[in-house]
Amino acid sequence: MTSGQAAVPAPVRSDTDPGGPGTREPRTGDPGTGDAGTGRDAILRAARRAFTQRPYADVTIRGIAADAKVSPSLVVKHFGRKEELFNTVADFGPAAAELFDAPLPVLGRHMVVTLVRHRRTLQSDPLLRVVFSLGNRDERSLLRDRFQEQVTDALAARLTGRERTLRAELIAGHLIGLGATLGLHRSGAGADATPEHLADLYAPALQALIDGS
Incomplete structure (x- = not known):
């Protein structure tokens, strides 16, 4: 955090996940946003x-x-101060909990299917926003810190065997890469493939890192 600015408070849980490059940001009231005219999801986006x-x-x-x-009063009503809204945006905990909610022997496939379904259902990617923080030295670096703690470190704690942290970092990179690729080629072959078929092709590399093989 830059000198002279107020400390950012502890993270606030978010019930939605971010959009990333190439993802369509549904407007308030779109089917599946859960916004129903409240404006909350539009504010988060x-x-x-x-x-x-x-x-x-x-x-x-x-x-x-x-x-x-x-x-502006509606923003304050839903999220309070700017610091509290920032903490909501910087929270990767719910997304990580969903992505990692499977036994280790099938975790690779679960992560791919979950990420793809999340993108298609919510029209957003659960992890890609961390990419925008790369190279920045202001409070946006907190996004990287939260990602490290809530995604990479949380995954490393679940893994067994040697080089768990390195393997967790590589797995996180694979997941970000998958989201970026699907966004970049949003009208390509991947858009027509089922989550299960994408997992058939993509999950083995993830699972090898999970297993440490």
């Missing part, structure tokens, strides 16, 4: 764009509200 693409000090509640097409 706008906040993700703001905090991952601009320095923290440049982001304002008013600017997020304008992007989300809601009033």
Whole structure:
């Protein structure tokens, strides 16, 4: 965090996950968003764009509200202060819990199927927003810290055998790469493939890292 700025409080749990490059951001009220006219999901999408693409000090509640097409008071009603909204955006815990919720012998396949289904159901990617924080030294670096703690370290703690941290880092890279590829080629062959077929092709490399083989 840069000098002179208030400390960012402990993370607040989020019930949605971020969009990434190439993903369509559904507008408020779209089927499947769970927004139902409240504006909450639109605010989250706008906040993700703001905090991952601009320095923290440049982001304002008013600017997020304008992007989300809601009033600033509605942003405050749903999320409180800017620091609390930032913490919601920076929380990878729920996504990691879902991605890692399978026994180790089938975890690779579970992660691929879960990630693809998440993208298609919610029109967003659970991990890709961390990419926007790379190379930044302001509060956006907190995204990397949270990703390390909530995704990479959490996965490493589940693995067995040697080089668990290295293997967890490589697995995280595979998952981010899958999301980026599906976003880049969103009208390509992957868009027509089932999650299960994508897992047939992609999961073996993940599983080899999980097994340590």
